[in-house]
């Protein structure tokens with residue numbers, strides 16, 4: 001008992017010395033199997049299917065109360081006069097609906113393809129209060145491309161890179177509030193599929209590292225675990241396999257055969273013409289704080 005007390009006290013005294021960022025980085029090797037593409041190449045390639053597959057940007061409105069977009073929009077406070085910075089905005093998942101509520105939105109993304117999709121969507125809705133910044137957040141934070149905004153959002157976009165710098169910049173430039181989501185299970189079907197061919201046992205860097213980095217910066221953030229629905233739809237099993245290929249080294253013909261078998265058992269065929277669908281639940285940690293509460 002005495003030993004345990006001493007250990008606890010030592011841990012408490014040393015808390016500020018724990019390098020949560022190093023822990024986060026070390027864990028990131030267990031995330032999705034990656035090829036050697038840069039984030040820009042990876043996401044330019046992914047832009048088209050991302051919009052269709054997980055996002056359904058369409059008119060920029062949330063679909064139902066169980067999905068990621070609506071859960072986030074319910075939670076993000078934006079007042080009419082406020083400015084929003086959306087880091088890794090993608091095709092406008094949140095930037096488009098938030099532009100309707102805010103004075104303006106700065107949409108930052110490393111992928112020109114994602115920004116192209118966002119811009120065409122914004123044009124079709126006659127939204128003129130979005131500023132587009134084509135840059136990685138690393139470069140934007142190092143230069144002067146982004147300044148203070150009332151609300152800063154990094155939704156599903158801080159999964160690699162110098163996370164400590166990102167978090168401390170977000171904390172410095174968010175005047176009212178900041179919202180970051182960190183994956184626990186991002187795309188449930190993908191993980192199961194990778195596991196089915198022996199590329200499994202994947203996990204994301206734990207969100208608790210981000211939370212603890214903030215704690216060390218003097219920020220008492222809130223954490224909520226969201227379980228949004230993810231419904232995917234493919235025109236064929238082959239296209240489902242192609243979709244799984246996007247961020248990993250090429251599948252061998254044996255792996256493709258095993259994936260085919262797995263997906264045939266997993267995807268439900270509906271409609272005419274037929275589509276192959278699957279519905280699962282992802283798991284995200286939403287870490288957020290208000291400046292006025294600190």
Ligand SMILES: C[S@@+](CC[C@H](N)C(=O)[O-])C[C@H]1O[C@@H](n2cnc3c(N)ncnc32)[C@H](O)[C@@H]1O
Nearest residue numbers: 039043088089090093110111136137155156157
């Ligand atoms: C999973 S998508 C999320 C898009 C959107 N925020 C959402 O929640 O739907 C990740 C986005 O982050 C962008 N991204 C990834 N790394 C980035 C970086 N280092 N700097 C800026 N954007 C980045 C990608 O291009 C992509 O658009």
